Amino acid sequence: MAKTVMVVDDSSSVRQVVSIALKSAGYDVIEASDGKDALAKLTGQKVHLMISDVNMPNMDGITFVKEVKKLPAYKFTPIIMLTTESQETKKLEGQAAGARAWVVKPFQPAQMLAAVSKLILP
Template sequence: MAKTILVVDDSASVRQVVGIALRGAGYEVAEAVDGADALRKLDGRKLHLIISDVNMPNMDGITFVKEAKKLPAYKFTPIIMLTTESQESKKAEGQAAGAKAWVVKPFQPPQMLAAVSKLIMP
C-alpha cells in the first residue's frame, strides 16, 4: 500500500509538478488548493505526510498546520512547509505550529523528494 501525501498549494503548477515527482517515486498524492480546502480533505483519512505552502488564500499554511495538529488523527503526521529564503520568520512560525520540516522555494523535484524521504520511508 503506497503511502499517501497531501499537497496543499494555491498554485496549480506547483501541485502538478510536486504530484508528478511524488507519484513517480511511488507515493499516492492528494491535492488541496488552500488551507481551508485541505482541512476539509483531511476528514480522518490516513495521511503519511503533508506538504503545505505558506501564503495561500482563505487559510494560510501556518493556520492550517495549527488546525491540523489539533486533530488527533494528524497529531503525528509530519508536515513539510514550502518556504522561501525571504521568509525566515514564516519558517519559524511554521515550526512553532508543528511543521518542523521545510523545503525552500524555488526547489526542484529532487530536493522535494529528498525532504520527503528523510521523513517517511517509501
C-alpha cells in the same frame, strides 16, 4: 501499501509538479489548493505526510499547521513547509506551530523527493 502524501499549495503548477514527482516515486497523492480545502479533504483516511505552502489564500500554511495539530487523527503527521528564504519570521511562526521540515522554494522535484524520503519512504 503506498504511503499517502497531501500536497497543499495554491499554485496548481507547483501541485502538479510535486504530485507527478511523488507519484512517479510511488506515493499516493491528495491535492488541496489551500489550508481550508486541505482540512475539508482530511476525512479520516491515513495521511503519512503533508506538504504545505506558507502563503495561500483562504487559509495560510501556518494556520493550517495549527489546525492539523488539533485533529486527533492527524496531529502527529509530519509536515513539510514550503518557504522562500525571505520568510524568516514565517519560519519562526511555523516552528512555534510545530512545523520542523522546511523546503526552500524554488526547488526541483528531486529535492522535494529527497526531503520527503527523509520522513517517509514510499
